[in-house]
Amino acid sequence: MMTRLMGALVALPLIAAAPALASSGKSAASEQKPASAPVTKNGVQLVDLTVTAKGFEPANVKVKAGKPVRLLITRKTEKTCATELVMTELGINQPLPLDTPVTVEFTPSESGTLRYSCAMDHISGQVTIQ
Numbered sequence: 001m002m003t004r005l006m007g008a009l010v011a012l013p014l015i016a017a018a019p020a021l022a023s024s025g026k027s028a029a030s031e032q033k034p035a036s037a038p039v040t041k042n043g044v045q046l047v048d049l050t051v052t053a054k055g056f057e058p059a060n061v062k063v064k065a066g067k068p069v070r071l072l073i074t075r076k077t078e079k080t081c082a083t084e085l086v087m088t089e090l091g092i093n094q095p096l097p098l099d100t101p102v103t104v105e106f107t108p109s110e111s112g113t114l115r116y117s118c119a120m121d122h123i124s125g126q127v128t129i130q
Contacts, residue, residue: 035062035128044068044105049125051075051082051096056116059125065111069127071104082118089114 036058038045045063075096085094108129117124
């Protein structure tokens with residue numbers, strides 16, 4: 001478990017559409033899928049997450065410690081309990097309106113694993129920090 005994280009936390013709705021990255025699985029903990037790597041732009045690690053009927057896609061993402069991370073999350077289905085993103089370790093509980101991209105930003109300071117889930121904790125994923 002990760003005990004310390006530094007950096008600003010920001011959650012803002014965006015107007016632009018977010019493309020989905022290819023991956024599937026309801027829970028990164030229950031399925032051992034390879035982690036997706038973010039795209040880095042201007043020193044920020046960009047991760048597109050999509051909520052579908054399958055859950056968070058991708059459900060496992062790898063990022064580097066010490067560099068800002070920007071999650072861009074778009075819920076594409078009404079048939080899900082993942083109507084918000086919860087990252088307990090960061091104190092984040094961000095609503096995910098249908099078809100509206102939302103950003104969550106943070107800067108991990110050390111390696112470890114950060115878990116994210118729906119509010120009911122039925123659908124989840126993880127950010128592996130190296």
